Amino acid sequence: DYHLLGGGDSKEVYVGWNHVQQIEIAWNQIVYYEDDEKLFTEEATLLKSLNHERIIKCCHYWFDSESKILNTITELFSSGSLKKYIHNGVGVDLVSIKNWGRQILQGLCFLHSQSPKIIHRDIKCDNVFVASDGKQFGLAVCIMDGDFVKEKEPKCTPEFMAPMCLLEMVTGEYPYMKCSNQMHIFKKVYTGVKPVSLGNVKDYRVRDIIEKCILPMSVRPSAEELLKDPFFLYNGRSSTFETCAPVDNILTSRAMNIKHLYLV
Structure with a gap:
């Protein structure tokens, strides 16, 4: 059946x-x-x-x-992806952002604790799935499309090589979505150009945590360190964010080699 x-x-x-x-x-x-x-x-x-x-x-x-x-x-997570959940008319508030981010970080901490370390490098709302109760989340770590990433050969989604899932949650946009092609995105990512959509984040608490996440790898906090950040330790007051227009298409997960990926 x-x-x-x-x-x-x-x-x-x-x-x-x-x-x-x-x-x-x-x-x-x-x-x-x-x-x-x-x-x-x-x-x-x-x-x-x-x-x-x-x-x-x-x-x-x-x-x-x-x-x-x-x-x-x-x-099977029958409620679909977090991307679909967000654009299904569900209000995005500060408590939701913290809860979602905390659960994603818990999954990442587990992956990073493996030997050899498993690096996802394609964290986006399409790859986070919602349980039927609408509260619990599962992170997709899948072999897909027969396309593996080798050392120093990045083939994952370039705009998500740095942790920008929070930015997508708040704005409803893919980072660098106005770029015409992947090479244009790679250039912006590697030269440290911030996504234009970051300017749409009005809440200073959320903007601060996103700014930490898009720092260069050498100074970027780890998933374990982020879990200890006061932003994720305490839920705080609920406040609603204004999100941009939803993305039309729900994209599928990109391929990943779960043994040989390296964070850039």
Whole structure:
């Protein structure tokens, strides 16, 4: 029992039913090249070993060698991504921003504590999924599109190589969304040009924490350090933010190599 949920050129995601546990699951089918099977096996094995409440759980995987398809079975977060949640008419206030950010940081701290360290490098609201109660979140760490990132060869979403998920939560915009191509974005990221949308953040507390997150890597606080920041330790008073117009399309997660990524 399954039906198509979504997908792209090299991946399809189906909603299925686990008859043993009586729960819905996500069945992911990813096209791969024969030379990638060994690497995919290593990555899928590592992904399956991850066990944390803030990380979407991979329950099982197998290869269809004839069709060159990797199948993975993961948890299904039926309420969709945080991007969809935010643009579904849900008000974004300071308490929500703090709670969402805290849960994402908890997932990142777990990934960074692994040996070897797992670096996500594509944290955006499309890759954060909401549980059915609307309160709990799961971070997607997936093998997708057969596109792996090698050392010193960044292939993730450039505007999210630095932690800017909070900026997206508040403004409703992708950082550098007005850039015409990825090379233009890379140039701005590497030369330290801040996203124009940062000027739309009026709350000084949120702006301050975002400013900390987009500092150069050498002085940027770690996920563990950010969790100890007073901004995330205390919820404080609720105040509503003005967000920009929502982005039209909900993009799919980008590929990542969960063993060999390095933070820039």
